[in-house]
Amino acid sequence: MNSYRVLNSRVARVDAVEKVVGKAVYTDDMVVSGMLYGAILHSPVAHARILSIDTSLAKALPGVKAVLTHADTGHVKFGVSPARYDETIFCEDKVRYVGDEVAAVAATDPGTAMKALDLIKVVYEPLPILLDGLRAMEPGAPKVHERFHRNICQEVHWHFGDVDAARAQADFVRTDSLSSKMQDGAFLEPQSALAQYDHNGYLTLYSSTQTTHYVHRTLAMVLDIPLHKVRVVKPYVGGGFGPKAACSSMELITALLAMKTGRPVKITFDREQVFLHSRARHQFFHKMTTGIRRDGTISFLEHHCIMDGGAYSSFGIASVYYAGSLLGGPYRLANMKYDGYRVFTNKPVSGAQRGHGAVIARALFEVQLDRLAEEIGMDPLELRLKNVMETGDTTCNELDMSSLGMRECLEAVRERTGWNSRRTKGSSHKADGHGMGVAAGFFVSGAGYPIYRSRTHHCTVEIKVAEVGGGVTVRSGAAEIGQGSDTMLAMITAEVLGIPMEDVKVLSGDSDLSVDLGAYSSRTTLMTGHATRQAAMDARKQILEVLAEKTGIPLDALDIRDGFVHVQGSQMDFASIRKEYLGEHRGFPTQPHGDLLTFAEASRLAFLERGSIIGKGSYRPPPLGGSFKGAAVGTSPAFGCSAQVAELNVDMETGQIHMERITGAHDCGFAINRTQVEAQMQGAMSMGLGEALMEEVKYDDQGRILNANLAEYKIPTAMDMPPLESIIVESHEPNGPFGAKEVGEGAIMPTIPAVLNALYDATGAMVTELPLTPERVLRAIKKARGETSRGDGDTREQV
Numbered sequence: 001m002n003s004y005r006v007l008n009s010r011v012a013r014v015d016a017v018e019k020v021v022g023k024a025v026y027t028d029d030m031v032v033s034g035m036l037y038g039a040i041l042h043s044p045v046a047h048a049r050i051l052s053i054d055t056s057l058a059k060a061l062p063g064v065k066a067v068l069t070h071a072d073t074g075h076v077k078f079g080v081s082p083a084r085y086d087e088t089i090f091c092e093d094k095v096r097y098v099g100d101e102v103a104a105v106a107a108t109d110p111g112t113a114m115k116a117l118d119l120i121k122v123v124y125e126p127l128p129i130l131l132d133g134l135r136a137m138e139p140g141a142p143k144v145h146e147r148f149h150r151n152i153c154q155e156v157h158w159h160f161g162d163v164d165a166a167r168a169q170a171d172f173v174r175t176d177s178l179s180s181k182m183q184d185g186a187f188l189e190p191q192s193a194l195a196q197y198d199h200n201g202y203l204t205l206y207s208s209t210q211t212t213h214y215v216h217r218t219l220a221m222v223l224d225i226p227l228h229k230v231r232v233v234k235p236y237v238g239g240g241f242g243p244k245a246a247c248s249s250m251e252l253i254t255a256l257l258a259m260k261t262g263r264p265v266k267i268t269f270d271r272e273q274v275f276l277h278s279r280a281r282h283q284f285f286h287k288m289t290t291g292i293r294r295d296g297t298i299s300f301l302e303h304h305c306i307m308d309g310g311a312y313s314s315f316g317i318a319s320v321y322y323a324g325s326l327l328g329g330p331y332r333l334a335n336m337k338y339d340g341y342r343v344f345t346n347k348p349v350s351g352a353q354r355g356h357g358a359v360i361a362r363a364l365f366e367v368q369l370d371r372l373a374e375e376i377g378m379d380p381l382e383l384r385l386k387n388v389m390e391t392g393d394t395t396c397n398e399l400d401m402s403s404l405g406m407r408e409c410l411e412a413v414r415e416r417t418g419w420n421s422r423r424t425k426g427s428s429h430k431a432d433g434h435g436m437g438v439a440a441g442f443f444v445s446g447a448g449y450p451i452y453r454s455r456t457h458h459c460t461v462e463i464k465v466a467e468v469g470g471g472v473t474v475r476s477g478a479a480e481i482g483q484g485s486d487t488m489l490a491m492i493t494a495e496v497l498g499i500p501m502e503d504v505k506v507l508s509g510d511s512d513l514s515v516d517l518g519a520y521s522s523r524t525t526l527m528t529g530h531a532t533r534q535a536a537m538d539a540r541k542q543i544l545e546v547l548a549e550k551t552g553i554p555l556d557a558l559d560i561r562d563g564f565v566h567v568q569g570s571q572m573d574f575a576s577i578r579k580e581y582l583g584e585h586r587g588f589p590t591q592p593h594g595d596l597l598t599f600a601e602a603s604r605l606a607f608l609e610r611g612s613i614i615g616k617g618s619y620r621p622p623p624l625g626g627s628f629k630g631a632a633v634g635t636s637p638a639f640g641c642s643a644q645v646a647e648l649n650v651d652m653e654t655g656q657i658h659m660e661r662i663t664g665a666h667d668c669g670f671a672i673n674r675t676q677v678e679a680q681m682q683g684a685m686s687m688g689l690g691e692a693l694m695e696e697v698k699y700d701d702q703g704r705i706l707n708a709n710l711a712e713y714k715i716p717t718a719m720d721m722p723p724l725e726s727i728i729v730e731s732h733e734p735n736g737p738f739g740a741k742e743v744g745e746g747a748i749m750p751t752i753p754a755v756l757n758a759l760y761d762a763t764g765a766m767v768t769e770l771p772l773t774p775e776r777v778l779r780a781i782k783k784a785r786g787e788t789s790r791g792d793g794d795t796r797e798q799v
Helices: 016-020 056-060 110-119 163-169 212-223 249-261 271-277 316-325 359-376 380-387 406-417 485-497 524-551 575-584 599-610 674-693 751-763 774-786
Strands: 036-042 048-054 064-068 101-107 121-126 152-160 172-179 192-197 203-207 230-233 265-268 283-292 298-308 336-343 434-444 459-465 472-476 504-507 558-561 564-567 614-619 639-650 657-667 724-729 795-798
Touching: 036 110, 036 249, 036 271, 048 101, 056 064, 056 110, 064 110, 064 249, 101 110, 101 249, 152 316, 163 298, 172 359, 192 249, 203 212, 203 249, 212 230, 212 249, 249 265, 283 359, 298 316, 298 359, 316 336, 316 359, 359 380, 359 434, 359 751, 380 406, 380 434, 406 434, 406 639, 406 657, 406 724, 434 751, 459 485, 459 524, 459 599, 472 485, 472 524, 485 504, 485 524, 524 558, 524 599, 524 614, 564 599, 575 599, 639 751, 657 674, 657 751, 674 724, 674 751, 751 774
Parallel strands: 036 265, 203 230, 298 336, 472 504, 657 724
Antiparallel strands: 036 101, 048 121, 064 101, 152 336, 172 283, 172 795, 192 203, 192 265, 283 298, 434 639, 459 472, 459 614, 558 564, 639 657
8 A cells, every 4th residue: 555645546636626517718718808709711722822812801891800911920930840930820922731821800700700701802823732642752743842852841760770680680571551541639629719918018818728838939939029928828628639739820810910909809710620720640651661580579670651741840840750769669679770751741730649650650560560470470469578678678769768567568458358368379360350459559758858949947836835824826837638737736736745635726827827848748747747746845845944943843853744744753832833823813713723733824834934935846857868860859758658458349241340348558657646547548548449440531632621520520439439448557657756657648559559450350351541441441351351361561571
């Protein structure tokens, strides 16, 4: 049993009641006096020069207060990475995808704003359209941006170890491919922003963002406002998953309209605009060649990847690095070669979605491990156990495993599912439609460096003790987007200070409160949790120092537990302290009594002696990175890992998949809140299952989205979800607060390959294109019947 009173428990979320009873205020719920409504004119064509824009009729419409185009902006480029700033608030010379921002209006009501958009006349000169990421680098392909040769946003070329020598020593080598489709984040709350600009030049933006810090910086840069005069506030957010992790043109437009009109302005996307803005999962084209020895030792991996990123860079630089770097583990792999290309097309922009850059690459590699295990007659789970890394190991691309419970995760799902007795052995498939598949994966616990070059702290936290005594307020810029970070901050604070959770209030998601880089790369628990623990320890120390001074008891003999001060080895004479407190609170019906000094009395005394008690904490990772170009991407203070077993049934006549169960184990280091860890695991499994089976953004030949709504873009509902079992593994990460590390993104890594491997176990069929629609599955089944154990796009050889 642990000695914690709050941590590692199942306390309710601090925001649960407000959400359940409907009191939670989201950005679109906000209405302020004098507010105008903004609307954006999007390009109806995928690629064209802008010849002219006539806004005269829109400006003349009664109720319209502003009409903006590129002529009204400062023409400052922005984006995610400073090395690839390639976006402007409005298109200036040409449009690059259906949905590109051309103009905007602000009006007294939404209807007038939409009518004004219809009155803006834009003349386009059509240009050749590029919609196929595989054609983007071909000679003669249409150029999306003049500055990017062969439409390449970023390319990565890594070679670790000696792949050629390892290939020569490998006993079995195979090559496989896997491609996916662009996907949407499918969060419930569309993007929304409300901007206010006052007479002193201060801009406040309320936004449904994951990253108030980066939005704050981009607003200041693009709109040329001093950073200290910009404030970004994140109200309640209805999901993000990555697409809300950067400043958008919509947020900039909302702010600019407020500045131009001098009145508050709000813009909220409809669902089609969410799809057009995208910034969700890339389309991936992976090809891998992997070799193993007869004993199951992995010899090498050679990996080629093309990523269709759409019209602008967004997170593309990081995405293409992550697609390669996160294959360095969790298996011992001494020889790895990676060639990755992130290319532009005339489609909506892809960005960072849960499991950033690494999900489809992980899927193909885990499928290859299963097929290679079959080649040598080894159980696929045993092959993984044979190659798994351990705590203290370093990957070939210099990622340090300061803790790694990968073996424990694999063993946990093996035991819980009865794998050894139930899984088909060797290469003889029942082909009866029932299958089990296993897969593993790992992910960062926060990016090692900020997006821009800086020595900035990644987060700061202040904990202010109430001057009246008794309670504390946590002040953090962390983004609570539904993942439970506010609850985590409250739990750590309560644990360290020794007070009940109900005496902790959390204020978060406000750039005026503190620095916090935001909710991305599974960073908040490790990084902001660190800063919170430090701040709580600082506040606790200040309070106990005052008590030590007033009572003469040594500081190290004092402790706070369950809201009371405890003394080790002696008694405390606190009669004078209580007398003063009671005197201050004469007439109050509830007064402290008993043989222990309360936290309320102790914290009030600290204020009387020292003034306001504010505990301060911060976190900045230690120097990370390797000795090669691009080593900074993929570095992290810690890595989480997961293993999953998927069980399914396939209708052999229709190709329809019915999921029976997914059993997952995740090493989160230490579970701050066990219920929230399980919820994150289940959410990741659900999201991975959707991407495996049904999610796909569809386009026509003109680059228009055909299913830009949640009726035709299919995601799993409660009716589609099988039972999910979550097993918590705790490896106690030395770099994490109380040993904690990530769970939010890493738990999605094994889901897709576990399903693919279960499908192969059930049918003997390999599908090389996601999602696994019944049509694709049925084609693969028919092919497998005629060519056993061989799928589209794979070759095998025995050396």
